[in-house]
Amino acid sequence: MAEFLQVSTATEDRSSAEAxxxxxxxxxxxxGAQIVGPVLSAFWHEGEFGTGEEWQLLFKIRADRYADLERHLLDQHPWKNPEITAVPIVAGSAAYLRWVSATTAPEAQD
Structure with missing residues (x-):
């Protein structure tokens, strides 16, 4: 498994994404989190085709924190069945990845 992941989700408005x-x-x-938007999405929802604007969130995380992040997003997300997907980060600058690792370590302090 990859050591680092980029996790994405989306919300219907900027304020939900910021929260x-x-x-x-x-x-x-x-x-860290990046908020991109608005983006136009096309989707099936409850048997109906739709389109709408969404705000995409991108998170850079340690892979071993994925389960904790997923639980947090499911608990805090305004939608009952949000998209939460992860892709491996297969390469990155060493200094940046050290920062991701140190910042998200369970014992990290300010």
Whole structure:
């Protein structure tokens, strides 16, 4: 398994995205969060096709913290079945990855 992941989710508005970013980073489940948006999404929901604007969140995390992050997002997310996906970070600058690791270590302090 990869040592680091980029995890993504989306919300329907900027304020929800900012709240998720703040709660996740302040809990040290992610080293940082990027909010991108609005983006246009096309999807199936409850048997109907739809489109809408969403705000995408990208988190950089240690892979061993994924389960904690997923639980946090499911608990804090405004949607009952949000997209939460992860892709491995297969390469990155050594200094940046050390920062991600140190920032999100369970024992990390301010």
């Amino acid at each position: 998720l970013a703040r709660s996740t980073v302040s809990a040290r489940l992610a080293a």
